[in-house]
Amino acid sequence: MAKEMQADTTVAGQSSVLKATSSISLSKARWGESAIKIWLALCAFVSVVTTAAIVILLFSETLNFFESVSPAEFFFGTTWTPLFEPSSFGVLPLIWGTMLVTIGAAIIAIPTGLASAIYLSEYASDRVRKIIKPVLELLAGIPTVVYGYFALTFVTPALRNVFPDIQVFNALSAAIVVGIMILPMVATLSDNALRAVPISLRQGAYALGATSYEVTTRVVVPAGLSGVMASFLLAISRAIGETMAVTLAAGQTPNMSLSMFESIQTMTAYIVQVSLGDTPTGGIAYQTLFAVATLLFVITLVINIVSQIILNRFREVYD
Amino acid sequence: MIEFQDPSILPEINTPMNKKSALELRKVNIFYSDNQAVKDVSFNIRRNRITAIIGPSGCGKSTLLRSLNRMNDFVEGARVEGELLFADENLYGKDVDPVEVRRRIGMVFQKPNPFPKSIYNNIAWGPLINGYSDSTDELVEKSLKQAALWDEVKDRLHDSALNLSGGQQQRLCIARALAMEPEVLLMDEPCSALDPISTAHIEDLMFELKERYTIVIVTHNMQQAARVSDYTAFMEMGDLIEFNVTKRIFTRPSVKRTEEYVTGRFG
Ligand SMILES: Nc1ncnc2c1ncn2[C@@H]1O[C@H](COP(=O)(O)OP(=O)(O)OP(=O)(O)O)[C@@H](O)[C@H]1O
Numbered sequence: 001m002a003k004e005m006q007a008d009t010t011v012a013g014q015s016s017v018l019k020a021t022s023s024i025s026l027s028k029a030r031w032g033e034s035a036i037k038i039w040l041a042l043c044a045f046v047s048v049v050t051t052a053a054i055v056i057l058l059f060s061e062t063l064n065f066f067e068s069v070s071p072a073e074f075f076f077g078t079t080w081t082p083l084f085e086p087s088s089f090g091v092l093p094l095i096w097g098t099m100l101v102t103i104g105a106a107i108i109a110i111p112t113g114l115a116s117a118i119y120l121s122e123y124a125s126d127r128v129r130k131i132i133k134p135v136l137e138l139l140a141g142i143p144t145v146v147y148g149y150f151a152l153t154f155v156t157p158a159l160r161n162v163f164p165d166i167q168v169f170n171a172l173s174a175a176i177v178v179g180i181m182i183l184p185m186v187a188t189l190s191d192n193a194l195r196a197v198p199i200s201l202r203q204g205a206y207a208l209g210a211t212s213y214e215v216t217t218r219v220v221v222p223a224g225l226s227g228v229m230a231s232f233l234l235a236i237s238r239a240i241g242e243t244m245a246v247t248l249a250a251g252q253t254p255n256m257s258l259s260m261f262e263s264i265q266t267m268t269a270y271i272v273q274v275s276l277g278d279t280p281t282g283g284i285a286y287q288t289l290f291a292v293a294t295l296l297f298v299i300t301l302v303i304n305i306v307s308q309i310i311l312n313r314f315r316e317v318y319d
Numbered sequence: 320m321i322e323f324q325d326p327s328i329l330p331e332i333n334t335p336m337n338k339k340s341a342l343e344l345r346k347v348n349i350f351y352s353d354n355q356a357v358k359d360v361s362f363n364i365r366r367n368r369i370t371a372i373i374g375p376s377g378c379g380k381s382t383l384l385r386s387l388n389r390m391n392d393f394v395e396g397a398r399v400e401g402e403l404l405f406a407d408e409n410l411y412g413k414d415v416d417p418v419e420v421r422r423r424i425g426m427v428f429q430k431p432n433p434f435p436k437s438i439y440n441n442i443a444w445g446p447l448i449n450g451y452s453d454s455t456d457e458l459v460e461k462s463l464k465q466a467a468l469w470d471e472v473k474d475r476l477h478d479s480a481l482n483l484s485g486g487q488q489q490r491l492c493i494a495r496a497l498a499m500e501p502e503v504l505l506m507d508e509p510c511s512a513l514d515p516i517s518t519a520h521i522e523d524l525m526f527e528l529k530e531r532y533t534i535v536i537v538t539h540n541m542q543q544a545a546r547v548s549d550y551t552a553f554m555e556m557g558d559l560i561e562f563n564v565t566k567r568i569f570t571r572p573s574v575k576r577t578e579e580y581v582t583g584r585f586g
C-alpha cells in the first residue's frame with residue numbers, strides 16, 4: 001500500500017515537471033505534418049476518383065449499348081461485324097480469340113515458369129539467383145510492342161519453315177510471344193511463393209530421408225501452392241489484357257476457328273482497331289468499344305480478385 | 320585424466336565399433352568456412368540409452384547433433400572431419416548415401432515443424448516416400464501411440480496438423496520421426512517451446528522410447544538432462560569438456576568447469 005502511494009507521487013511529480021517545460025497544444029512542426037498528411041490523402045483521393053470515373057463511364061456507355069443490342073445477341077452471337085453492314089454484335093469470336101492466345105500462352109508460360117521458380121528457390125545457389133532474377137526482371141520490362149514486332153519478324157517466319165500454310169497474322173505466334181512475355185511473372189511470383197515456405201519444413205522432410213526432388217514436389221510446392229496458383233492467375237489476367245503484341249501478331253479477323261494458324265482478333269485488338277479507326281463518336285459502333293472494354297475489365301477483375309482470395313488464404317497458413 | 324565408471328563410453332581409436340555403441344565419434348572437427356565450431360570431440364553413444372549434450376549457448380551442441388545425421392550438408396560452408404561411426408561405417412565415407420543415413424537416424428527440431436497436411440499424412444509421409452507399401456493405417460496408429468498422442472487425435476486424424484497445440488505438434492513430429500523406425504533419434508531442445516506439462520509428457524515418452532531407440536538430446540535445461548539422460552556430454556566453445564554417466568556429471572564431475580556449469584555458477 002505504502003509502495004503504491006509512493007509510485008503515484010513519483011508519476012504526478014514527473015508530469016508536473018513536463019508541464020512546466022512544454023505546452024500540450026499543437027506546435028508549429030505538427031501543423032506542417034498535418035498539411036503533408038492532407039496533401040497525401042488528396043493524391044490518394046485523385047487516383048480513387050479517376051478509377052471510379054473510368055468505371056462509371058465504362059458502365060454507363062455499356063448500358064447505352066445494351067439499349068440497341070440485346071445482351072443475348074452480344075453474349076451468345078457468333079458473328080462480330082459491328083463496323084460494317086449487315087452489322088452483327090456477337091462477342092464470342094473476340095472471346096474465343098482471346099482464349100486461344102491466353103491458353104496457348106499459359107501452356108508455354110506455366111510449366112516453364114514453375115520449373116524456373118523451382119530451380120531458383122530450391123536448387124540455384126545464391127550466385128546464380130543473383131544473375132537470373134535481374135534478367136527475369138529485365139525481360140518483364142521489355143515494351144510489349146517489341147514482342148509484337150518480334151512475333152511478326154521472327155516467330156512467324158520461323159513457324160513458316162515448319163508449317164508452310166500458316167498465315168502472316170496468326171494466333172500461334174501471338175500465343176508464343178505472350179507466353180514469353182508472362183513467363184517472368186510466373187517465375188518471379190512463384191519463386192517468391194516457394195521461398196515463403198519455411199526452411200523448417202524442408203529440414204523436417206530431409207530428416208525423414210527425403211531426396212531434394214521429394215522435398216520439392218511433395219512438401220514445398222504443395223505448401224506454396226496457393227501462392228503459385230495466384231501467380232498463374234495473375235499471369236493469365238495479364239495475358240488476357242495484353243494488347244500491342246497480339247494486335248501486331250494475330251491480326252484483326254474475328255474468327256472462331258480451331259486453328260491457331262489463322263488470324264484472329266482478341267478483345268484488346270478490337271479496342272485498338274476502333275480507337276485508331278475513323279469510327280464516329282456516339283454511334284453504335286463506337287459504343288461497342290465500351291461494351292468490349294467493360295467485358296475485359298470484368299474478366300480480369302474477377303481473375304485478380306480470385307487470385308487475391310487464394311493469396312489471403314495462403315497467408316493464413318503461416319500467419 | 321578423466322576417470323570413467325564405464326570404459327565402453329569412450330572410443331578406442333583404430334578399432335572396430337564397440338558392440339554397445341549406436342554411434343561413435345572419433346576426433347570429430349566441424350568447421351563453418353574457417354570457423355571451427357566443434358573441436359576434436361570423441362565419445363560413444365550407447366545403444367538404447369539417452370545421451371544428453373549440454374553446454375552454454377554457441378558451444379556447438381546443435382552443430383554436433385546435426386552432424387550425426389548429415390543435416391549439416393545443407394549448411395553452406397559446413398565441413399566435418401574425423402570419424403563418425405554408425406553400423407561400422409563412417410557417416411561421412413565416400414559411398415555413404417546421406418538420404419539413407421537420415422532415414423535411419425531421425426531428428427526432432429527445436430520448433431515443431433509439422434507439414435501443412437493432415438495429422439494422418441504427416442505421419443504417413445515419410446514411410447510413403449521411402450517405398451512403404453503396406454497400409455499405413457496401422458503404422459500411423461502405432462506411431463501416434465508411441466508418441467503418446469493417439470488418444471488426443473484419434474477422432475480427427477484428417478484435420479490439419481496446424482490446428483494442434485504446440486506440445487501436440489511436437490509430439491506429432493516425434494511420431495512422424497518414429498514412423499520411419501529409425502535406429503537413433505536426435506532431438507535438439509525438443510521442449511524449449513513447450514509448457515511444463517507438455518515437457519513432462521515428452522520426458523515420459525523418452526523413457527519409454529529408449530527401450531527401442533537410441534536417443535541423443537540437446538538441452539539447456541539442467542534438470543531435464545539430469546532427469547532423463549543416462550549419459551551427459553558437457554561442451555564449451557567447441558570442446559568436449561567432460562563426458563560421463565549423467566549421475567556422475569551432476570554429482571561428482573571430474574572437471575571444475577563442469578561443476579560450475581551444472582550448478583549454475585558461471586566463472
Ligand atoms: N549456419 C552457420 N554458419 C556459420 N556459423 C554457424 C552456423 N551455425 C552455427 N554457427 C556457429 O557455430 C557455433 C556453434 O553453434 P551451434 O548452433 O552449434 O551452438 P549451440 O550450442 O547449439 O547453441 P544454442 O544453445 O544457442 O543453440 C556458433 O559460434 C555459431 O555462431
Ligand SMILES: [Mg+2]
Nearest residue numbers: 380381382507
Ligand atoms: Mg542449438
